[in-house]
Amino acid sequence: MRLDRDRPDDEIPTSSMADIAFLLIVFFMVTTTFTATRGLDFALPEDDDDPPVVEKEESVLVEIMPNGELIVDQDPMGLHEIIPYLKPKLERNPKKPVIIRPDIATPYRFMVQVYDELRQWEDYGLEQPINISVPTQREIQSFWY
Amino acid sequence: MKLKATIEHKPNIPTASMADIAFLLIIFFMLTITFEVDKTQVTLPKTTLRYEIPKQSAYVSIDPNGRIRVSDGTEQSALVSAADEVLSMAAGVIAMDPQKVFVVKAHGDVDWLKVDEVIDALKRAKVRDVYLLSDQVTVDDL
Numbered sequence: 146m147r148l149d150r151d152r153p154d155d156e157i158p159t160s161s162m163a164d165i166a167f168l169l170i171v172f173f174m175v176t177t178t179f180t181a182t183r184g185l186d187f188a189l190p191e192d193d194d195d196p197p198v199v200e201k202e203e204s205v206l207v208e209i210m211p212n213g214e215l216i217v218d219q220d221p222m223g224l225h226e227i228i229p230y231l232k233p234k235l236e237r238n239p240k241k242p243v244i245i246r247p248d249i250a251t252p253y254r255f256m257v258q259v260y261d262e263l264r265q266w267e268d269y270g271l272e273q274p275i276n277i278s279v280p281t282q283r284e285i286q287s288f289w290y
Numbered sequence: 291m292k293l294k295a296t297i298e299h300k301p302n303i304p305t306a307s308m309a310d311i312a313f314l315l316i317i318f319f320m321l322t323i324t325f326e327v328d329k330t331q332v333t334l335p336k337t338t339l340r341y342e343i344p345k346q347s348a349y350v351s352i353d354p355n356g357r358i359r360v361s362d363g364t365e366q367s368a369l370v371s372a373a374d375e376v377l378s379m380a381a382g383v384i385a386m387d388p389q390k391v392f393v394v395k396a397h398g399d400v401d402w403l404k405v406d407e408v409i410d411a412l413k414r415a416k417v418r419d420v421y422l423l424s425d426q427v428t429v430d431d432l
Binding site for chain 1: 305308309312313315316319320322323324325335336337338339340341342343352393394396397398399400401402403404405406407409410412413417418419420421422423424426
C-alpha cells in the first residue's frame with residue numbers, strides 16, 4: 146500500500162516582508178531631518194584670573210557697531226579691508242593679538258561674519274593664523290583698561 | 291487554415307526587485323539618521339568656513355526671542371531661565387567628559403550680549419572646544 150505522506154512546506158513565508166520593509170522606510174522618512182551639522186570652530190582660551198597683560202599698542206581692536214559697521218583701530222573699515230590692513234602689522238609680528246569687540250546690541254551674525262573673515266588668513270597670503278581674541282563682557286569689565 | 295489560439299497574458303507588475311530596493315532604502319536611512327537633540331528653529335549666521343561638528347556634542351541654543359535651551363548631547367534640549375544655568379549644566383558635562391564639544395546654535399539676529407553670556411558661562415565651565423553652528427554662504431549672499 147502506498148502511503149501518502151504530508152511533505153512539510155520548505156518555503157520561508159515572505160508575504161509580510163514587504164509590509165515590514167515599507168513600514169521601516171516610512172518610519173525613517175518621517176523621523177529623518179537633514180540638519181546643519183557644520184560650523185565654525187571657536188576654541189576658548191583657559192579662564193585665567195590673571196591673564197597676560199597686552200599693551201593697547203600691541204593689539205588691533207576691531208569694534209563692531211549695532212548696524213554692522215566696523216571700526217578698526219578707530220577707523221571705519223569694510224569687512225574685506227581688515228586683513229589687508231592687518232597684513233603688514235602681522236608680517237612684522239605674527240603673534241599680534243586681534244581683538245574682536247562687538248557692541249552688546251550688535252546682532253550675533255555680524256560678529257560671526259568678522260570672525261569668519263579673520264579665519265580666512267590663508268587666502269590673503271598670510272603664513273600663520275591670526276591670533277584672534279573675543280573677550281566677553283565680564284572679561285572686559287574685569288581686565289579692560 | 292488553422293489559426294493558433296491567442297495566448298492571453300495576465301497583467302502583472304514585476305515585483306521581484308521591490309524587496310531589494312526597499313532594503314536598500316532602509317539601510318540608507320539607518321546609516322544617515324541622526325536624532326536631533328535640539329529642535330529650536332533659528333536662522334543661523336552664514337559663514338564661508340564650516341567644519342564638521344563631532345557627533346554627540348552638547349548643544350546650547352538661543353532662539354529669536356533670546357530663550358536659551360541646553361542639551362548634553364544625549365537628551366532633548368531643555369529651556370533654562372538664565373546663563374548661570376548653562377554654567378552649571380556645562381560644568382556637569384565637563385566633569386563627566388573634559389573633552390566634550392559644545393555647539394552654540396544661535397539665531398543670527400539675537401544681540402551679542404545674549405551669546406556673550408553663554409560663551410562666558412562655557413568659558414567659566416572650562417569648556418575648550420566650541421562650534422558656532424552656521425549655514426554656508428552662497429553666491430546670493432555675496
